[in-house]
Amino acid sequence: MSVSESIKPLFAQIDKLKPEYITRLANAVAIPSVSGDESLRPKVFAMADFLKSQLESLGAEDIQLRDLGIQPPPVSDPKLQLPPIVLARFGKNPAKKTVLVYGHYDVQPALLEDGWNTDPFKLVEKDGKLYGRGSTDDKGPVIGWLNAIEAHNKSGIELPVNLVCCFEGMEESGSLGLDELVAQEADKYFKGVDTVCISDNYWLGTKKPVLTYGLRGCSYYQVSVSGPGADLHSGIFGGVIHEPMTDLFNVLSKLVDTNGNILIPGVNEMVAPVTETEEGLYEKIEFDVDELNLASGSKTAIYQDKKNILMHRWRYPSLSLHGIEGAFSGGGAKTVIPAKVVGKFSIRTVPDMDPRKLDEYVFKFVKEKFAELKSPNQLNVELIHDGNYWVSDPFNEAFTAASKATKLVWNVEPDLTREGGSIPITLTFEEQLKTNVLLLPMGKGDDGAHSINEKIDVANYLEGVKTLSAYLHFYGAGSDSK
Amino acid sequence: MSVSESIKPLFAQIDKLKPEYITRLANAVAIPSVSGDESLRPKVFAMADFLKSQLESLGAEDIQLRDLGIQPPPVSDPKLQLPPIVLARFGKNPAKKTVLVYGHYDVQPALLEDGWNTDPFKLVEKDGKLYGRGSTDDKGPVIGWLNAIEAHNKSGIELPVNLVCCFEGMEESGSLGLDELVAQEADKYFKGVDTVCISDNYWLGTKKPVLTYGLRGCSYYQVSVSGPGADLHSGIFGGVIHEPMTDLFNVLSKLVDTNGNILIPGVNEMVAPVTETEEGLYEKIEFDVDELNLASGSKTAIYQDKKNILMHRWRYPSLSLHGIEGAFSGGGAKTVIPAKVVGKFSIRTVPDMDPRKLDEYVFKFVKEKFAELKSPNQLNVELIHDGNYWVSDPFNEAFTAASKATKLVWNVEPDLTREGGSIPITLTFEEQLKTNVLLLPMGKGDDGAHSINEKIDVANYLEGVKTLSAYLHFYGAGSDSK
Ligand SMILES: [Zn+2]
Ligand SMILES: [Zn+2]
Ligand SMILES: [Zn+2]
Ligand SMILES: [Zn+2]
Numbered sequence: 010m011s012v013s014e015s016i017k018p019l020f021a022q023i024d025k026l027k028p029e030y031i032t033r034l035a036n037a038v039a040i041p042s043v044s045g046d047e048s049l050r051p052k053v054f055a056m057a058d059f060l061k062s063q064l065e066s067l068g069a070e071d072i073q074l075r076d077l078g079i080q081p082p083p084v085s086d087p088k089l090q091l092p093p094i095v096l097a098r099f100g101k102n103p104a105k106k107t108v109l110v111y112g113h114y115d116v117q118p119a120l121l122e123d124g125w126n127t128d129p130f131k132l133v134e135k136d137g138k139l140y141g142r143g144s145t146d147d148k149g150p151v152i153g154w155l156n157a158i159e160a161h162n163k164s165g166i167e168l169p170v171n172l173v174c175c176f177e178g179m180e181e182s183g184s185l186g187l188d189e190l191v192a193q194e195a196d197k198y199f200k201g202v203d204t205v206c207i208s209d210n211y212w213l214g215t216k217k218p219v220l221t222y223g224l225r226g227c228s229y230y231q232v233s234v235s236g237p238g239a240d241l242h243s244g245i246f247g248g249v250i251h252e253p254m255t256d257l258f259n260v261l262s263k264l265v266d267t268n269g270n271i272l273i274p275g276v277n278e279m280v281a282p283v284t285e286t287e288e289g290l291y292e293k294i295e296f297d298v299d300e301l302n303l304a305s306g307s308k309t310a311i312y313q314d315k316k317n318i319l320m321h322r323w324r325y326p327s328l329s330l331h332g333i334e335g336a337f338s339g340g341g342a343k344t345v346i347p348a349k350v351v352g353k354f355s356i357r358t359v360p361d362m363d364p365r366k367l368d369e370y371v372f373k374f375v376k377e378k379f380a381e382l383k384s385p386n387q388l389n390v391e392l393i394h395d396g397n398y399w400v401s402d403p404f405n406e407a408f409t410a411a412s413k414a415t416k417l418v419w420n421v422e423p424d425l426t427r428e429g430g431s432i433p434i435t436l437t438f439e440e441q442l443k444t445n446v447l448l449l450p451m452g453k454g455d456d457g458a459h460s461i462n463e464k465i466d467v468a469n470y471l472e473g474v475k476t477l478s479a480y481l482h483f484y485g486a487g488s489d490s491k
Numbered sequence: 492m493s494v495s496e497s498i499k500p501l502f503a504q505i506d507k508l509k510p511e512y513i514t515r516l517a518n519a520v521a522i523p524s525v526s527g528d529e530s531l532r533p534k535v536f537a538m539a540d541f542l543k544s545q546l547e548s549l550g551a552e553d554i555q556l557r558d559l560g561i562q563p564p565p566v567s568d569p570k571l572q573l574p575p576i577v578l579a580r581f582g583k584n585p586a587k588k589t590v591l592v593y594g595h596y597d598v599q600p601a602l603l604e605d606g607w608n609t610d611p612f613k614l615v616e617k618d619g620k621l622y623g624r625g626s627t628d629d630k631g632p633v634i635g636w637l638n639a640i641e642a643h644n645k646s647g648i649e650l651p652v653n654l655v656c657c658f659e660g661m662e663e664s665g666s667l668g669l670d671e672l673v674a675q676e677a678d679k680y681f682k683g684v685d686t687v688c689i690s691d692n693y694w695l696g697t698k699k700p701v702l703t704y705g706l707r708g709c710s711y712y713q714v715s716v717s718g719p720g721a722d723l724h725s726g727i728f729g730g731v732i733h734e735p736m737t738d739l740f741n742v743l744s745k746l747v748d749t750n751g752n753i754l755i756p757g758v759n760e761m762v763a764p765v766t767e768t769e770e771g772l773y774e775k776i777e778f779d780v781d782e783l784n785l786a787s788g789s790k791t792a793i794y795q796d797k798k799n800i801l802m803h804r805w806r807y808p809s810l811s812l813h814g815i816e817g818a819f820s821g822g823g824a825k826t827v828i829p830a831k832v833v834g835k836f837s838i839r840t841v842p843d844m845d846p847r848k849l850d851e852y853v854f855k856f857v858k859e860k861f862a863e864l865k866s867p868n869q870l871n872v873e874l875i876h877d878g879n880y881w882v883s884d885p886f887n888e889a890f891t892a893a894s895k896a897t898k899l900v901w902n903v904e905p906d907l908t909r910e911g912g913s914i915p916i917t918l919t920f921e922e923q924l925k926t927n928v929l930l931l932p933m934g935k936g937d938d939g940a941h942s943i944n945e946k947i948d949v950a951n952y953l954e955g956v957k958t959l960s961a962y963l964h965f966y967g968a969g970s971d972s973k
Contacts, residue, residue, distance in 0.1 A: 225726060227726065227826065229824045229826070231824075236787075236789050236791040237787045237788055237789045237791060238787065238788015238789055239788055241787060242911075242912060243809070243811040243813070243837060243839065244707060244709065244839060244910065244911040244912025244913060245786075245804065245910070245911045245912055246786075246787060246804075246911070247751075247804075247809030247810070247811045247837075247839050247911060248751045248793075248803040248804060248807055248808070248809030248839065248911070249751070249783060249792060249793055249794065249800050249803050249804050249809075249911075250783075250787050250789070250791045250792055250793060251749055251750070251751075251791045251792075251793055252749075252751075252811055252812070254811070254812040254813070254814075255747055255748070255749055255751075255811075255812060256749055258740055258743050258744040258812055259744050259748075259749065261740050261744075262740040262741050262743075262744035265737055266737070266741075266864075267733055267734075267737055267738055267741065267864040267865070267866045268733070269729075269730045269731070269733075269734075269737075301731060301732075304727075304728075305718075305719045305720065305723060305728060305732050306719055306720015306721055306830075307718050307719045307720055307732070307867075308867055309718040309719060309732045309733045309866075309867045309868055310731060310732055310733075310867075311730075311731055311732060311733055312731065318731050321730040321731050322727065322728075322729075322730060322731050325730055326730070327725070327729030327730030327731075328729070329725040329729045329734055329736070329737075329826070329828050330734070330736040330737060330740055330818075331725070331736070331818065331819045331824075331825055331826060331827060331828075331829070332736075332815065332818035332819030332820050332825070332829070333814065333815055333818060333820060334820060334821065334822060336812075336813065336814035336815060336820070337813045337814030337835060338814050338815060338816060338818070338820035339816065340816060341875075342711045342713075342813075342835065342837070342875045342876060343813055343814070343835075344709065344711070344811070344813065344837050345813060346811050346813075347813075347814070348788075353819060353824065353825070355725060355729075355824070355826050357725065357726060357729050357730065382748075382749040383749070384749045384791075385789075385790055385791050385792075386791055393823075393824045394824060428726065428727070429724075429726040429727045429728070429729060429730070429731075430724055430725075430726020430727055431726060
């Protein structure tokens with residue numbers, strides 16, 4: 010019997026469990042596990058306990074709440090404990106493949122006063138949508154995996170793979186401690202993992218499901234210009250000293266033009282040429298400039314055609330100026346000459362950019378442009394942090410299984426997308442476990458993760474559980490499964 | 492008998508009163524009349540009461556503490572009362588000339604933790620210097636006038652002019668209510684005033700007394716660039732939308748070069764040519780690039796010669812970039828694309844710049860440079876506030892009298908200086924009372940007004956009282972007095 014046939018009772022079970030699924034998500038949303046708010050840290054722990062009891066009742070083995078110790082500064086409470094990473098496994102049959110599923114149980118901050126229509130920590134169903142903080146990012150998908158297991162248990166269908174769960178509680182606050190744990194457990198708890206599935210991003214738009222096979226990296230730089238020993242009065246010093254702000258504006262204005270072209274020599278030359286296979290992927294994708302304008306809340310698109318928009322979001326680098334530290338930043342008028350100003354910008358990186366070469370090009374160009382000014386001020390340029398880009402083969406075993414699952418559930422081929430942002434954990438898993446990673450999103454592009462009135466569509470939540478389940482079955486059954 | 496002769500007993504009296512003078516200043520400094528700190532507002536009122544009782548005991552007539560009503564927003568306490576303007580007069584003899592003396596009795600904030608070596612609100616004498624908040628700005632000079640009157644009283648020497656005192660308590664916080672009061676009283680309390688003397692600035696350096704005959708004006712602008720409906724994620728939108736920051740940096744980088752040259756067409760053309768008389772004034776002035784470097788705490792001077800430094804501080808315009816509102820301004824790294832950014836800059840203005848023409852040139856240039864970008868973002872440029880420049884004839888009756896007084900007390904011709912900053916009240920008095928204004932500073936260039944360890948030299952305080960007194964006598968005796 011084909012997977013498509015054998016999975017039907019499971020899907021029926023999932024449909025039947027809908028009320029329980031919504032209740033389970035409501036219980037999770039009700040715990041305000043905001044990792045970025047120290048005062049809510051006990052709630053993040055409460056959420057870990059909630060997952061533990063859910064996992065227990067679903068029959069998970071070897072459940073561990075891994076203590077990550079004390080959160081490093083800056084913190085208000087020097088003894089602030091990091092929330093645990095929740096590990097659990099279902100099955101350890103050496104005859105089966107092993108899938109690691111990652112998700113995070115912490116959420117972004119949310120206050121009714123921010124403009125929410127309803128209490129952010131009460132799941133509210135309206136017009137086929139489930140509103141609440143974490144509904145789509147990332148409690149919906151995390152609970153989705155539990156739902157999938159429940160459906161297997163209740164329908165008496167065996168899980169087709171060994172499942173390893175890795176749920177963290179600090180994702181919205183820098184994933185502190187996660188890298189170390191993954192490295193540490195690569196040959197222990199995570200030994201034998203064949204593939205990793207992360208459900209923590211979104212469809213490109215609102216109509217078509219997607220599988221995501223690429224992420225841009227990010228190199229973050231700062232340029233400081235300093236001169237005077239202290240901030241100076243512009244009445245007294247204006248016109249007689251070289252002002253750091255003038256020099257900084259001069260240099261930073263030369264990095265990028267209004268059309269987003271990076272003007273630093275060498276950078277664009279590192280970008281991998283477009284292949285024919287890649288060319289072919291864009292045409293099918295459901296997207297247009299109106300979606301971009303809707304998302305940006307403006308008509309400020311540089312490109313009006315789908316292909317250029319997607320290519321510049323996904324496969325070309327970009328440079329954004331973020332701000333200045335040390336300058337006047339308040340409302341009103343202040344006439345100070347800042348003594349030291351630090352400009353911040355980042356470059357989104359893509360294949361085949363070499364991050365160390367990028368640093369070299371950036372440093373050289375910034376220093377050259379500053380040298381041309383012949384200013385006696387001091388300039389310093391440095392890398393603050395970087396994370397590499399990630400690109401997978403969208404036709405490998407995991408993607409193929411996910412594609413079949415999507416087709417089966419949604420009756421449409423998923424779009425193969427990349428993302429302009431980064432999900433650093435993707436690379437960590439790939440590098441530490443030496444496996445590939447699949448990004449299999451559950452929510453829609455308009456879900457409003459991190460924003461007010463975050464939601465997940467009931468359809469995405471329910472069909473999402475089916476998609477996750479079907480993915481496990483197709484993956485477990487191998488490349489030729491149908 | 493010449494003034495120089497007849498004033499000798501007065502000077503002797505001043506020397507004798509030194510301990511009383513220091514105690515009077517200590518009593519004033521002990522009242523933390525910080526106008527910018529709402530919680531200290533009662534202390535500002537206490538300081539007004541202190542002046543009132545001092546004026547009473549010195550025999551002042553018609554003392555008025557003028558109520559200025561409630562302080563307009565932004566304030567924490569919506570009923571916060573403005574401190575009064577203290578008015579008083581000594582003499583109303585129509586045969587005498589009338590001099591209005593202005594000073595302020597409020598001070599800048601000061602905390603021991605800021606780095607003061609001693610309690611800022613306790614006057615401490617050390618190595619010939621009196622340390623304490625307000626010692627030089629502006630309690631020293633205000634108390635200086637009271638000391639001068641006391642010396643006259645105690646030595647039985649008649650005041651040579653009618654004296655009108657105008658002491659305000661909001662100078663450090665925008666002089667709220669002062670303009671209105673001056674306008675209102677021009678033909679009433681201030682009727683018959685022949686000249687105004689303000690002692691609220693400083694010697695250029697530390698060695699030679701000065702008279703100040705010019706101030707630059709200031710026109711403050713903001714340029715906003717907006718596009719997206721909200722701040723955006725640079726991973727998702729970087730490279731596909733026109734970023735407001737990129738456009739703002741592009742435009743603002745074109746206003747001024749590292750050498751302080753204003754690049755806006757028409758601006759430099761408005762500057763009055765240097766006259767021969769003015770040329771002659773610079774050579775004598777005590778100043779050099781080392782003093783500038785010491786003051787800026789750096790070697791970032793654009794010009795190395797005295798004349799160019801002074802001319803560019805005093806008689807040429809300058810443009811300073813102050814900061815950006817709406818961009819990331821904290822420490823660390825944030826990858827946001829700001830939706831709306833507002834750049835702030837100001838232009839210090841000089842004769843014969845027409846502020847309305849300046850606005851026109853600024854607006855036109857900024858809009859032109861933005862138009863060249865062909866960006867779909869929205870740019871808006873506006874004037875936030877402006878204050879005109881002020882220049883007086885440094886050889887008029889009041890300056891001549893002050894010059895003789897300085898020569899007599901300090902045994903040296905004062906330098907004739909201008910300042911790069913502005914003292915808006917100067918123009919208000921000149922315009923409303925239709926008189927000229929003399930800036931007769933008491934403190935030295937290194938007194939540290941507004942900074943930690945503010946001080947006034949005992950010598951400047953004592954000889955300052957003599958200088959103020961002698962000025963009144965030379966002015967009262969007319970141009971030919973000796
Ligand atoms: Zn997430
Ligand atoms: Zn998130
Ligand atoms: Zn002052
Ligand atoms: Zn001041």
